[in-house]
Each structure stands twice: as structure tokens, then as C-alpha cells.
Amino acid sequence: MPLYHNDDQAMLKDSVAPFVAEQAPVSHLRQLRDSADATGFSRDLWAQFTEMGLPGMLVPEAHGGLGMGHMEAGIVLEEIGRNLTPSPFLATSVGAVAALAKAGGTQADRWLPVIASGEAIIALAIDEGAKHRPERIATTATRAGNGFRLDGKKSFVLHGHVADMSIVAAKTDGGITLFAVPKDAKGLTADPRRLVDSSLASHVTLDGVEVDADAVIGEVDAGQGILDALLAATRTGAAAELVGVGQGAMDMTVNYLKERKQFGKLIGEFQGLQHRAAHLYGEMEVARATVMKAQQLLDEGNAGAKLMVSVAKAKAGRAANLAVREGVQMHGGIGMTDEYDIGLYMKRDRALAEFMGDVHYHIDQVARMNGY
Amino acid sequence: MSELDAFRTEVRDWLEANCPAEMREPVRDENDICWGGRKWVFKNEAQKTWLERCAAKGYTVPDWPKAYGGAGLTPEQTKIFKQEMKRIHARSPLDSFGIWMLGPALLQFGTEEQKVEYLNPIARGEIRWCQGYSEPGSGSDLVSLQTFGEDKGDHWVVNGSKIWTSYADKADWIFCLVRTDKANKYQGITFMLFDMESKGVTTKPILLISGNSPFCETFFDDVEVPKTQFIGEVNRGWDVAKYLLGHEREMISGGGAGGDMVSIGGAFAKAIGKNEAGELDDPILRAEMAAFDVDVFAYRAMGERFMDMWKTGRAHPASSNMMKYVGTELNKRRHELVMSGGGSEALEWDSEETKGGARPRGWLRTKANSIEGGTSEVMLNVIAKRILDLPGA
Numbered sequence: 001m002p003l004y005h006n007d008d009q010a011m012l013k014d015s016v017a018p019f020v021a022e023q024a025p026v027s028h029l030r031q032l033r034d035s036a037d038a039t040g041f042s043r044d045l046w047a048q049f050t051e052m053g054l055p056g057m058l059v060p061e062a063h064g065g066l067g068m069g070h071m072e073a074g075i076v077l078e079e080i081g082r083n084l085t086p087s088p089f090l091a092t093s094v095g096a097v098a099a100l101a102k103a104g105g106t107q108a109d110r111w112l113p114v115i116a117s118g119e120a121i122i123a124l125a126i127d128e129g130a131k132h133r134p135e136r137i138a139t140t141a142t143r144a145g146n147g148f149r150l151d152g153k154k155s156f157v158l159h160g161h162v163a164d165m166s167i168v169a170a171k172t173d174g175g176i177t178l179f180a181v182p183k184d185a186k187g188l189t190a191d192p193r194r195l196v197d198s199s200l201a202s203h204v205t206l207d208g209v210e211v212d213a214d215a216v217i218g219e220v221d222a223g224q225g226i227l228d229a230l231l232a233a234t235r236t237g238a239a240a241e242l243v244g245v246g247q248g249a250m251d252m253t254v255n256y257l258k259e260r261k262q263f264g265k266l267i268g269e270f271q272g273l274q275h276r277a278a279h280l281y282g283e284m285e286v287a288r289a290t291v292m293k294a295q296q297l298l299d300e301g302n303a304g305a306k307l308m309v310s311v312a313k314a315k316a317g318r319a320a321n322l323a324v325r326e327g328v329q330m331h332g333g334i335g336m337t338d339e340y341d342i343g344l345y346m347k348r349d350r351a352l353a354e355f356m357g358d359v360h361y362h363i364d365q366v367a368r369m370n371g372y
Numbered sequence: 373m374s375e376l377d378a379f380r381t382e383v384r385d386w387l388e389a390n391c392p393a394e395m396r397e398p399v400r401d402e403n404d405i406c407w408g409g410r411k412w413v414f415k416n417e418a419q420k421t422w423l424e425r426c427a428a429k430g431y432t433v434p435d436w437p438k439a440y441g442g443a444g445l446t447p448e449q450t451k452i453f454k455q456e457m458k459r460i461h462a463r464s465p466l467d468s469f470g471i472w473m474l475g476p477a478l479l480q481f482g483t484e485e486q487k488v489e490y491l492n493p494i495a496r497g498e499i500r501w502c503q504g505y506s507e508p509g510s511g512s513d514l515v516s517l518q519t520f521g522e523d524k525g526d527h528w529v530v531n532g533s534k535i536w537t538s539y540a541d542k543a544d545w546i547f548c549l550v551r552t553d554k555a556n557k558y559q560g561i562t563f564m565l566f567d568m569e570s571k572g573v574t575t576k577p578i579l580l581i582s583g584n585s586p587f588c589e590t591f592f593d594d595v596e597v598p599k600t601q602f603i604g605e606v607n608r609g610w611d612v613a614k615y616l617l618g619h620e621r622e623m624i625s626g627g628g629a630g631g632d633m634v635s636i637g638g639a640f641a642k643a644i645g646k647n648e649a650g651e652l653d654d655p656i657l658r659a660e661m662a663a664f665d666v667d668v669f670a671y672r673a674m675g676e677r678f679m680d681m682w683k684t685g686r687a688h689p690a691s692s693n694m695m696k697y698v699g700t701e702l703n704k705r706r707h708e709l710v711m712s713g714g715g716s717e718a719l720e721w722d723s724e725e726t727k728g729g730a731r732p733r734g735w736l737r738t739k740a741n742s743i744e745g746g747t748s749e750v751m752l753n754v755i756a757k758r759i760l761d762l763p764g765a
Contacts, residue, residue, distance in 0.1 A: 003677035004686055254760050269764030274756035281755055282698045285691075286667075286674040293673035308669065315670040366669070367662035372637035372652045 001300075003292050005075070013075045015052075020076075023048055024085040026341045032086055033198040039162055040192070040200035041086040046118060054089065056116025058097040058233075063112035065097075069299035070233065074240035074291065081244020084341075084348050086199060088121045090237045091158050096122035096167055098233030099178060103218035103226045107180045111165060123163035123190075124234065125154040125181075125204050126227075132156075132357040134169065134231060139206060141170035141177055148172075148216075150179060150187075150209040156355070160202030161192040167217065167230070168206065174221035178230075185209050197344070197351040232309045235356045236298060239291045239309075239316035242352050246284050246320030249327040249345040253277070256331055273330060280319075280326055287312075287319035307369045314362035317353045324349045379449055383456045390425045392418035395463045400727075408466050409500025410544050426465035427496045433471055436479070440487050441495025447683075469538065470494035470501040474547050476619050477563070481604040481612050490565070502568070504534040504548030504590060505613065512750050514549075515557055515610065519592060521550040521564065523599075528552065528564070530572075530595040536744070540575040540588035543568055550597075553607050563609030565601045572596075582736040583721070583729075618692065620745050625678055625695030633672045636706060637661040640713035661709055664702075671702055690758040697751035700741035707735040 005013060024045055032042065049055055057073055059065020073094050080087050092115055100108040100115075114120040126134055139152025150170055160166060166188070168179045181188060187209040190202035218226045254277055257268030267273055294312035297305035324346040328335040335342050353359065395418055399405060403415045406423055414420040426432045429443060435450045436442025445453060457464075475494055478487055493499040510517040519532025530550055540546070545567055553560030568575075572595040577585035604612045637652060640661070645653040652658035678695050681687035711718045714731050721729040742748040756762045 002680035002684070003673065004681055004684075254762070257762060266763045268762040271753070271756075274760075274762050274764075275749070275752040277760055277762065278694075278697075278752040278755035281760060282694045285694060286670050286698060289674040289677035290670040292677065308673070311666050311669040311673075314663075314666045318666075363659065363662045363666055366665050367637055367651070367658060370635040370638050370662075370665060371650070372641055372646070372658060372661070 001296060003289060003296065005071070009071060009075060012072055013079075016054075016076050017079050019048075019052065020079040020083050020085055024080075024083055024087075026084050026344060029084045029086055029198065029344065038192075038200075040159060041088055045085075046088065046121075049087070049089065050118030055093045055118045056097075056112075057093060058101070059093075059112045059116040060101055063101075063108065064116040065112065066116075070094075070236055070295040071292065071299055073237060074295050077237050077240040078244035078247070081241035081246075081348075081352075082248040084197075084245070084248070084344055088159050090234065090241060091124050092120070092122045094237040095124050095230050095234035099167055099217060099226050099230035102229040103178070105218065106214045107217045111180065114164075120164045121159050121162055123157050123160040123166040123202075123204075124230065125157045125160065125166045125168040125206075126231075126356075127156045128152065128154055130155070132354070132361055134227065137169050137171055137176060139168065139170040141172050141179065144210060147210060147212040147214075148177075148179065150181065150206040150211065152206050154204040154206070155201075157190065157202045157204045158199065158355075160190040160204050161200065163190075166204065169223065169227055172221050172223075176223040176227055177220050178217040178223040178226050179211055179215045180217055181206075181209060181211060181215065185211065195351050197347040199351060228306075231356060232298060232305060235309050235313045235362075236291065236294045238352055238355050239287075239294065239312040242313075242316040242320040242349065243284070243288050243291050245345055245349050245352060246287065246316070246323035249320070249323040249342060249349070250277075250280055250284055252342055252345070253323075253327040253330050260332075267330075276326055276330075280322055283319040283322055287316045290315045307366065310357075310362040310365040310369070313357060314359045314366065317359040317362070320349050321353060321359075376448055376452060380452050380456065383453055384459075386429070387456055387460055387462060390422075390429075391460060391462045392422055394418035395422045395465075396461045397463075398461070399463060404463065406464075406466050406497065407468055407500055407539070407542065408497025409468075409542065410498070411542055412497070412500065422463070423465045423497050430495070432466040432497065433475065433491075433495045436475065436491065436495065440479075440491035466497045468494065468497070468500055469503050469543075470499065472623060473503055473616055473620065474501050474565075477547070477603055477612050477616050480615060481563075486603065499544045500539070500542060502537050502540045502543035502546050502590075504537055504540075504546045506536045507533060508535050508589075512747050514613070515561070517549055517551060517561065519548070519550050520554070521552050521562060521597065523552065524596075525599075527599055528562075528597045530564070530566075530592045530597055532592050534590040534592075535578075536587045537575070537590040538587055540568070540590045541577055546573075546590070547603075549609055549613055556607065558610050559607050561609040561613070562606050563603045563612040564597050565603065566595065566597045570595050570597070580736070581739070582733040584733065584737075617746065618689075621692040621696045622682065624745060625675070625682075625692045625699065632706070633668055633675075635665050635668070636709055636713070637665060643713060643715060643717065657709075657712055661713070664705055664709055667702055668706075671698060674698070688759055690754055693746070693751040693754040694759070696746065697742075697748050697755070701748060703741050704738050707738045711735050 053066055054076055056065030057068045061067040100112050128138055141148040141150050164183050166181045168181050170177055187207040189205045192200045192202045195201055257273060260267045291312045294308040297308050327342045328346055331342050334340050406419050430438060431443055433442040434445045434453050438444040478490055507517050521528035521530045548564050549561050550564045551560055552562040572593040574591045575588040578587045579585050647653045710731055718731040720726040
């Protein structure tokens with residue numbers, strides 16, 4: 001398959017891009033931020049997403065979704081990134097759906113239809129410390145009565161305080177098991193923190209949370225494959241969103257170079273800035289191709305997807321980070337002001353870069369996958 | 373069986389029957405690459421046989437029309453041909469600037485007579501061409517070139533000099549940019565063709581930092597060139613040159629500007645050693661190699677996307693400049709890491725164990741990647757102006 005959007009995908013982009021730009025531009029983020037919004041995103045906007053069928057893009061048709069792929073989800077995420085739109089789309093419609101669809105069974109039947117209908121927000125309770133280390137999960141699930149008792153602390157749980165269900169990764173006797181923990185579970189507390197990009201992420205405490213045996217997503221002890229699917233989907237989605245953030249910052253900056261005058265010239269005439277902008281363009285193009293390749297391999301179920309997902313998260317992380325740093329620098333003094341949007345791109349990039357493994361984590365993964 | 377499948381079978385059978393076993397071995401040194409030409413000395417009988425068999429079938433230039441020495445293959449057939457060649461590790465029967473550069477220019481700008489006259493000997497490996505573009509005073513600023521052809525009625529008298537003429541000392545003919553109108557910068561250059569044995573042509577190899585001399589200085593001292601030997605129009609050679617530079621960047625972009633596109637870290641496990649956790653025993657170098665690997669795999673995806681888009685007319689026409697810039701800088705970085713990974717062994721310049729200092733010589737050679745065919749700085753200028761539409765100059 002060629003590595004560009006086919007006609008259907010191009011049409012999707014043509015409908016999603018203006019929709020997000022009109023309904024949720026950067027001013028939408030500012031409005032939520034300045035009103036100290038306690039949800040972390042706009043439910044009205046989510047309802048509009050639902051009208052377009054977006055929450056269920058990746059949900060199989062049998063469960064009421066559109067049965068699309070990561071390439072399509074990436075189109076939505078890029079626009080979310082470009083407009084800095086606060087949205088539960090990545091965690092709910094990409095990460096959670098990937099896990100539930102992979103697992104199938106009771107929890108898939110329970111949650112996939114309500115995700116597709118826009119009724120359910122799902123949180124991913126994976127991380128436990130300040131850094132993403134899913135291979136060292138310490139939260140435990142011990143058999144108790146008819147089900148399990150969960151104990152542990154989770155961090156960086158986006159939408160954790162408002163989620164209808166949290167997917168919790170825990171250690172069981174023979175491996176990793178994923179659980180669908182409903183919002184009202186006793187012993188579950190979510191303590192939301194405002195992050196640098198104005199989003200809300202929770203510290204989640206599981207203090208003897210009791211769940212039934214059917215809360216298991218997939219099979220007991222066999223959660224690793226499901227967790228891997230969740231991670232691959234979410235990382236690829238975050239990388240697509242990063243491409244949007246980087247592209248948005250780059251476009252804004254290149255436009256500024258064509259407007260701002262100093263020394264009697266447009267600053268875009270200076271070769272010192274031209275070369276840096278051109279270098280950034282190359283990095284962003286490579287990042288975009290890399291993310292598309294990861295999406296394509298995931299959609300094909302290709303065994304090489306895992307490597308490319310880490311490459312994509314690392315490359316998109318590097319490129320978007322360059323875009324926001326160059327963006328602030330090339331804007332000069334006003335780049336430091338809250339009034340200009342470029343600083344918001346820098347903040348969003350920082351949060352997304354950390355989400356589901358930063359550049360360094362994924363570079364290390366690439367070394368391991370290549371045997372060194 | 374589809375037509376293409378039938379073609380694949382046909383090619384596979386032909387290659388099996390005709391490609392000598394020696395020609396399926398990896399290329400070990402420069403003489404393993406067949407350049408052809410009047411002065412060519414075949415390394416062995418197999419090299420000669422392989423060239424002759426391919427030439428007879430049109431397989432030295434499979435996608436050229438049959439009338440000009442090719443096999444007239446469609447793009448799909450050409451792709452299959454290349455896949456089948458690769459499958460049995462067949463060496464290229466013939467490499468030459470005639471195939472890569474002059475051929476495409478002739479196919480685009482040449483007259484029918486010129487195509488028949490010049491393309492067939494290229495396809496058969498009988499005439500080896502070199503390219504006369506750069507001059508001592510005209511590198512990146514190529515259009516400032518001064519080599520002058522004075523109009524003498526039925527011929528020009530050419531005076532001047534060229535530099536970085538690849539293998540000029542081994543070539544039979546040169547395609548050459550010559551100023552024919554001093555008053556007109558861009559529209560005063562003619563794309564001439566002439567025999568390197570013409571009176572007044574001399575060449576002098578240039579010793580490079582790699583210790584090799586693939587390039588020459590070439591001097592023209594009252595060289596007479598018949599006024600039939602040019603491509604396109606008189607004074608419009610810049611159009612041909614620009615087309616060829618674009619073609620060259622496209623070729624570099626599609627054909628591995630980034631060099632060997634595989635993981636670098638694993639290759640040095642033996643030289644560097646591994647710790648108990650199976651990691652390279654040099655954490656900082658490991659990190660640099662892994663970061664490089666990310667960029668390699670990313671660029672590989674970019675190459676795939678670029679070619680997919682280029683072939684279907686979706687790519688920005690200037691995007692090959694970005695590909696060349698990113699790819700050549702990447703290859704230079706690879707060779708810096710190869711030198712670090714190889715340690716003191718990679719410093720040996722001529723020992724047998726190091727294949728005559730293949731690493732240091734290869735490392736030094738890569739420094740030219742971002743200079744030849746347009747410097748990285750020129751690529752960035754082009755991206756800034758043509759893609760980002762930044763103002764000025």
C-alpha cells in the first residue's frame with residue numbers, strides 16, 4: 001500500500017480538519033483554561049465528535065463503530081494536535097478501544113458500544129512513577145472471593161477523575177492482567193492535577209478495590225498482549241498528535257517569518273533563519289512519514305509494527321520538540337508571552353512527549369529490538 | 373498466470389541461465405564494478421560475458437526503448453526485473469554516467485538521430501561518458517561558469533577548465549556545460565558533447581583525503597567541437613543542466629542517499645562487547661547509535677513515502693532537495709559512528725584485515741555526500757524558497 005492517504009482518507013481529512021479548526025481552535029483551549037474547567041475537555045465538543053462518528057472510529061462495526069484503522073484515527077489526532085484541542089479521543093477511542101477489541105469478551109461487549117456512542121470516557125491507568133515503565137508494573141491483583149482485589153498507585157492517568165471506566169494494568173500470579181474498573185468502585189480515588197498544558201491528569205489510588213472476575217479484560221495472566229496492543233495504539237496516536245502539534249507550530253512560525261520586520265527586512269529573508277526553518281521542514285516530513293508507516297503496519301497487523309511504533313514516537317517527539325523550540329525562539333520576545341499561541345504549543349508538546357514513553361524510552365526500545 | 377507473473381518467470385529463467393556465478397558474488401573492490409568504454413579492461417571473463425549477454429537483451433538499460441539499446445520494459449516490468457536481479461544478488465552488468473545522466477537528458481531533449489547515435493553505444497558499454505559541470509570558480513554557483521566556446525561558423529573552439537570531473541581520465545566522451553554567450557548568464561550556456569581524445573583535452577586526477585582519485589581536473593585548450601554536437605538548443609543548456617540536476621537529486625533520494633539503511637548498533641556488538649543485560653558495553657555510544665537507528669528507520673519510511681508520492685505526481689517538485697539533504701547528512705553521521713564503533717581498528721589505512729582501510733576511506737568519502745550534486749546549504753536554500761516560500765534573494 002502506498003504511503004499516502006487514499007481517496008477515502010483524504011475525504012476524511014477534508015471533513016475533520018475544518019471541523020476541528022472551527023469548533024475547537026486554540027481559543028477553545030484558552031477558554032477552558034481561563035474558566036478553570038474541571039472536566040479537562042468540553043462535553044459539548046465530544047457530543048459533536050459523536051455526531052460525526054469519531055469516538056467509534058476504531059470500534060469494530062459489530063460493536064457499533066466504524067471499523068476504521070490507525071491511519072484514519074491519525075488523521076483526527078493530527079488535527080487535534082494542530083489545534084491543541086483538549087479531547088478524550090486518544091485515551092478513549094484509540095488506546096482503550098485497541099485493548100478491548102484485542103481482548104474481546106464481556107468487557108468488549110460492555111464498553112465498545114458505549115464508547116462508539118460517545119457515552120463512555122475511558123482512562124488508561126498504566127504508569128506508576130514519574131516515568132513510563134510498563135514493564136515494571138507493581139500494582140497487584142490478588143484473588144479475593146469471586147474476583148480480585150487491586151492495590152497500587154497509578155500516575156499520569158488522563159481523564160482519570162471523570163472516566164466512566166479505567167483500564168488498570170496489574171500484576172497477577174502468572175503475569176500481567178488488565179482490569180476494567182468502573183468509576184464507582186470502592187477504594188478507587190482519582191486526584192486530578194493540572195499539567196503544564198492545562199490538561200488534567202490524575203494520581204489514581206487503588207486501595208483494596210474489589211472487582212468481579214468478569215472485570216478481567218481478556219484472560220487472567222494473559223494481559224501482556226492486550227497491554228501491548230493498547231500501548232502500540234496509544235503511542236502511535238500520540239505520535240500522530242505530535243505531528244499535528246509540530247506542524248501547527250511550524251506553520252505559525254514560518255508565517256511569522258514572512259510578517260515580522262527587523263533591520264528593515266522581513267526576518268524570513270535572513271539565511272540564518274531560512275536554513276533552520278528548512279531543516280525543521282525536513283524533520284517534520286520525516287516524522288510524518290514515520291508515523292504513517294507505523295499506522296500502516298499496525299493496520300496490517302504486521303510483526304514489524306512494534307519497532308516502527310517506537311521509531312515513530314521517538315521521531316515525532318524529536319521533530320515536534322524542535323518545532324516548538326524553534327517556534328518560540330523565532331518569535332522572539334512575543335514568543336514568551338501568554339498572548340501568543342506558540343507557547344501553548346510548547347507546553348502541549350512537552351506533555352505529549354512524555355505520554356506513553358518519551359524519546360529516550362523509545363530510543364532505548366529501538367536498541368533492544370535490534371539486539372543491543 | 374497474469375502477464376506480469378509470466379514476465380517474472382521469464383526473467384527469472386533468463387537470469388538463472390545467463391548470469392555467471394561470479395557475477396552473483398558481492399562487489400569486493402572497485403574493479404568489480406563494470407564501467408565499460410574503450411579503455412575498459414574486464415576483470416575477468418565472467419564480467420565480459422555478463423555485460424555482453426545483458427546488452428544483447430537490452431538489460432543494461434531495461435527501461436530504455438529497444439531502438440536505443442534498451443529492453444523497452446514498462447515501469448512494472450522494470451521493478452520486477454530489479455527484484456529478480458536482487459533476488460539472486462546479481463551485480464549490475466554496467467554502471468555509467470551515460471546510463472544515469474546523459475541517457476535521461478538525451479531521452480528528454482535529444483533529436484531522434486542523437487538518441488540512436490549516442491544511446492546505443494552507452495547501452496552496450498562501448499562508450500564511457502563523464503560530466504563536465506563544475507569549474508574551479510563555479511561550484512555551488514554553477515551558472516557563473518566561464519569555460520567558453522567561441523563560434524567559428526561550423527564549430528566552436530572551447531577553452532577553459534572543469535573540476536570534479538568523475539573518472540575523466542577513464543572516459544571516452546564528455547557532456548559539458550560551455551558558455552556560448554557572455555552577455556547572458558542563464559541563457560548563454562550550451563550543453564555540448566565531445567570526444568575526450570579531441571586535440572587540446574587533458575586531464576589530471578585529484579588526490580582526495582580518502583587517498584583515492586575518482587575525480588579529475590580537465591583542461592580544454594582550443595578544443596574544436598562541431599556545431600552539431602549539443603543537446604537541446606544553443607544557449608539553452610541550462611535547461612538541460614537543471615533537468616539533470618533534478619534527476620540526479622531524485623536518483624540520490626530514491627536510491628539511498630542515507631546509505632546502508634540498516635541498524636548500526638548490532639553490527640558493533642563484537643568490537644565493543646556487551647554487558648550482562650545484552651546491551652552494548654558503552655552506554656553513551658549505544659545511546660547515540662540507537663538515536664541514529666531511529667533516524668535511519670524514519671528516513672527509510674520517508675524514502676518509501678517520497679517514492680510513492682513522486683511516482684504519482686503527489687510530491688512537491690522540490691522535495692527531492694529535502695531528501696538529499698536529510699539522507700546525505702544521515703549517511704555522514706553513520707560513518708562517524710562506524711569509526712567510533714570500530715575504534716583503533718577503523719584507523720588502519722592499508723592493512724589486509726581491514727580490506728585496505730575500507731572504513732576510514734569510506735568515512736572520508738562520505739564527507740563529499742553533502743557537497744556533490746548540490747551542497748546541503750544549497751538544498752536548504754531551495755527548501756526555504758521553493759517549499760516554505762520564504763522571502764528574499
